[in-house]
Amino acid sequence: MRARIAAVTMMVAGIAGLAAGPAIAAPATTENEAVACASVLNTPCISHQHDGEGFFGVAQVSADPHQLTMVQVEVRTQKAWGSPWETVASATTVRLGSAKAVTPRVVTTDLRIVCATAGPALEAAQQVTTCTNPF
Structure with a gap:
């Protein structure tokens, strides 16, 4: 019975994930390249990028050039x-x-998500956290 509940829950989560669409993907760039983020200012864009051996969590945030900005990205597994x-x-x-x-x-091979928190570095109340769907 638990297996059936888990299977139905995973199916619903998968359908919801497909309906919501993928996280905004960011092209691979170096740290010195301009950040091209299609999101709202101070809201992180997150993605995961694969190479032949594993994957990386990536987060970008667009901000005012004079603002001290913080972005933190985490890969979480279950x-x-x-x-x-x-x-x-x-x-x-x-x-x-x-x-x-x-x-x-x-x-x-564990289930994983990428989460990011970003915004003004000196104003924690204005920072935004967002996560990808599990993959």
């Missing part, structure tokens, strides 16, 4: 259905204007 999400990789960048952070490579 060992088993219903178990807590655990952060396995993270990266933080603080700089003036737009910012980008990329986690170290993660190699896992």
